[in-house]
Amino acid sequence: MLSAFIPIWLLTALGYLTARFNLVGAGAADVEAVLGRFVFRVAMPASLFGMLARSDLHALANTSIVAFGVSSLACCGLGLALGTRVFKRDVSNGAVVGMASGYVNSANLGIPVAIQVLGNAVFLSTVILFNTVLVTPIVLTLMGLRGEASPGMRQRLRSIALLPVHNPIIIASALGALVSGTHFHVPADVSSALSLLGGAAVPIALITLGMSLRVDKAAAPVLGEERTKKSLLAETTISIALKTALQPVLAYLLAYYVLDLPAHDVLAVTLCAALPTAQNVFIYASEYALDTVFARNAVIFSTVASMAGLWTVAALLK
Template sequence: MGTAAALEKLIPVVLAFGGGVLLARRKVVPAETSKVFADYAFLFAVPCYLFGNIYASDLGALFHWRGILGYATAAALAVLGVGLAARLYGGTGARGAALRIMASVQVNTAYFAVPVFITVFGTAAPVFPVLLFQVCVLSLVVITVMEFGRPGTGGRPLRAVAASLATPLVLSCNAGIVLNLLSVPLPGPLLDGFAFVGDSASPVALFALGLHLGGLGLNLRGTTAEEAAIVAFKCLGFPLLTWAVCGGLFGVSGDWLAYLVLLAAMPTPQNLFIFAQRYEVDVDLSAALVIKSSVAALLLLPLWLQWAALV
């Protein structure tokens, strides 16, 4: 895939994302309404898309276990490296280190990876296993560290874990897997309804992200060394580590190696900012990382797509 072909693939992504940025900057659509669009995508459209596609998928092909294990190993190595660097060089406590791990290792699946994969590959199926791993493992670790760092935690971590597992994204994935395995027939009109709503997930999620980032603005001159290091690791270091571990240690090749590396190259998730606000930890840093990693990932996507075509 040449540069021109890669850019053509990204035209719908840039249009939806850029439209949100432009309308927010010109104050045609208030930036604060991004939460409404994001909630629609996160709580309704994306779960509909995930459920319908997982229900109709070949689970044997969907869960490439060697690839998933390789990705999990790369993520574990990244967690250890970033956590150690945060404690040694950043001088942060456990909660600050957990936030930096989340920024460096977790990826924006619902608002970035899903729409990009749908646009580029015609399917977001490769995102599903990583999404489940991220929510059920990585997010739970971060939530637990954050909760234990609060005074008088008394049982909050368990409630936080339960709340994370009960999110529409996780429920829709699990419901799709269970009904698929049990071969439970669902009415065609119902599946058509899930597909109709799910088709709106990609443009709405990207538009919401554009509104959000357009409202916050981008201050490149004020970028700190720590911000630059985290964004560089998230958009370059982590995907390269994933390529080395999955391809070199676990023998993953072909499409799945490309999928996993591209997933690792996705930006820091928006909920980093939500976590930072909730637990009052490095709020300004979190907002900057969400914005700058999203811009960096978007700029680097054509290069990663060209690389993926050579795998």
């Protein structure tokens, strides 16, 4: 299982060293921003479109994904509530906290872990589908609410309704789902080009994450307000606890006691729920000029904490 984490640490370290030794020039902050926008607006939409176009959307209609989905949405909702009510964030930044608290790294980390522990990544494909079709559009819509101050309820509702239309990830996901639902065959050359482009999303996102460890963001105050280190530490700790502890426990209780799933399915649900926060949280926060410091810390430290959680789940349930 440890081998699944090594590529993540290596690419993150490469990003840090790139900024540390100015391998891309003195404007490392600008490079980081450009790479983040490339991932959000080009590479990730290509990856999600290709994945959904090849997926069977009927896979969402199974009992196991109910246990995982409820645990994920519950932790996301709890993180959002704590972020907005306790730590006094706006809804957009609260959505960053919510996503960090319940959105799992199901692709580049989840797949190798699932293969090692479960023997295959069948359930992981359903988790990826759930995150892409349901969780991502909701979170991105909430993040996009920042700056929406249209006068009048009708205008505000119209602005909110149009937010997904301007988001390349949501657009690509919707098109991919449409292709899957209509059984349209994407030409092989187009599919190959999209696969190559989509393959750049994860490594560049991790390099961008690593660069953010070095780039000085003090000159650009987060959220337009000063947040103390103590407050940020408390918020990060709570988010990591929700993601790496509460979510797998909740998933296990639902799978075992409520839905009475077979032992292997209980293991699959609990293992996937114990995965750490996805690096997508950092990319999305960067795109919307939200709290990237919190997002970065949540991704890195939840990945560290999840190593113990994943080992515990495998040891107790396998």
